[in-house]
Amino acid sequence: MVERIATIAKEELRLLFQLKKTERLWHIPLLASLCTGVPLLLGYFGGRLDYGVLACIGGLVILYMPSTSMEHRMLTLLLCAFGFIVSFAVGAAFSFDPIFSALALGLFAFAVNWIVHYFSLQPPRNFFFIMIASMASCMPFDMAALPTKVGLIALGTIFACLLALFYSLYILRRIPSKVSPLFVRTADRFMVIESVVIGGFICLSLLVGHLLRLDNPYWIPISCLAVMQGLNVAHVGRRSFHRILGTFVGLGFTWMLLAINPTALHLCLAILALQFIIEMLVVRHYALAVIFITPLTFFLAEIGSGFSVDTNLLFAARLLDIVIGSLIGAFGGWVLHNKQLQRIAMVHVAHRRWRRR
Template sequence: METDFKSLFVKELKSFFELKKSERLWHIPVLASLCVGIPLLIGYFTHRLDYGLLASTSGLVILHLPTTTVARRMITLLACSFGFMISYTIGLIFSFNPIVSALVIGLFSVAVHWVVRYFEMKPPSSFFFIMLASVASCMPFDPVQIPTRVGLVGMGAMLACMLAFVYSLYITQKYPPKDEVITVKKANFSNFVESLIIGSFMALSLLVGHLLKLQNPYWLPISCAAVLQGMSLHQVWQRSAQRILGTFLGLALTWGLLKFQMNELGICLSIMFLQFMIEMLIVRHYGLAVIFMTPLTIFLAEASHAMHISPDTLIQARWLDITLGSIIGGIAAFFLYHRKIRARTEQQIRKTGLTVLRR
């Protein structure tokens, strides 16, 4: 028994620090850096870094680029770009009340996760849609600014689409794509139950952030959604542990970078470098990627005043936010992958559906 536990522990420890092999081309990290960095640099040189930051966030739509034909690549990316704009719009519209916004984000997460699962989209699947909606829901409610903000999100996504089109023309000539059949998942009840669980915990995490009066409560649902990208309960818990450890090391890196007291241009260039490192590491080791992901997300959120805020205060706040969100994500995974709970929920939904039809 002791030998089995020891071997299991050693196995888990090795997998925790294992670097996976990847066939991913270096082009994607470079492309992602450009999609995030170009809007930032435009914003810096036009003295509207706040606009550049918003447009650069939507540039992450490039990570949804599939490895198929040019036509299918562009259709997918344009659809995701439209989804980014919808996500941000919904978050902004309902940001007038924290409780209402939490409920709406929960319902939105149910819908977007169900759609993503229905069409079997690959990672990052629903993560960035939920992230954009969560961030927007915590912004000050200002109806006058909604068209401008949504327009900037659209401009950032369109820039990513243009870069993706040029890249796709090149890469499909060098590596002709194989014929691919679009599959649609048929397990509707299973998809709905999974989406319902995720949506409930997205709403709960955002509500907890508001009730605790955190400065940026959107970090909780973002962290929760990030760890739920795992494909099994074991992988989710492993990701939670890696995210907490990676966040700790990433905050140390952030503290070091902030001590340099970089100007706005330095932060823009740092964001481009960090994005490149994340995309190089994310397919090899999630925890290592989180080390660079932590300063990236902090700079994206705090770039306009990162030079003037105390590094110690900023680090403490982010550590609490991300740890709480990761723990909530781990609890959500228990309900998400518990077979008995899912089976009972699916059975109850079927019964409710039949009762409604009979009436």
């Protein structure tokens, strides 16, 4: 038993310092940084950083661009852009009440996960749709401002799609594209069960944040979802540990960046650079990427308010959010990948279908 634990610990320690190989081109990180940085800089020079933040969130749709033909690339991006707009609208529309907000987010997460798996959408799969809905659900409810906010998300996605179009026109002349059908549909019983589990735990995580009266509880469901995306129980536990460790180190890195008293322009440029670094690292080492994700998300959340709140309190709140969300996600991942529970659920679904006949 002791030898088994020592072997596992040694393997986890090795993986903690291992960089994975990847065939991902540096073009995608550059595109991602431009799609987030340019709208942010336009918002800064236009005197509306809050508008720039919303538009740069929409620009993240560029991460869904597949390495396929022009038709498949643009159709995928346009559909994902529509998904981003719907995600923000759904989250913001139900932000008037914490209970309704958590229930709506859970149902939305169920629907998104089912659709993403049904059409075999490539990574990052359901993550950014649920992330945007979660962030919008925790914003102050303002129905009058909702069309403007949704429009800014749409503008960010439009900018990303235009940039993807020009990039694709260039790159497809140099690198042959993969042949891929426009829609690959897959359906199985576990897909529904997985969607139910993910929707339930996303709902629970946001509800926990509201019950604890945390300032920005959307980090709890985001962390929960990020951890639950593990491939198996061991991978889920590893992602949970890496996320907590990376956040802890990342908060120290954020504190050092803020110690030099950067201006709003410096923060915009830092966000642009951090996005590039994150996309270079996230496919190689998750914990290392989280170190840079922490300051990026921190700057995006607080740049509009000018860091008017005590940063030490913000650091403590962020670490608490990540720890709670990662622990809930670890439990959710165990439920999701537990073989015995999967068999029970499969039998239950099959029995219900047989009774309907």
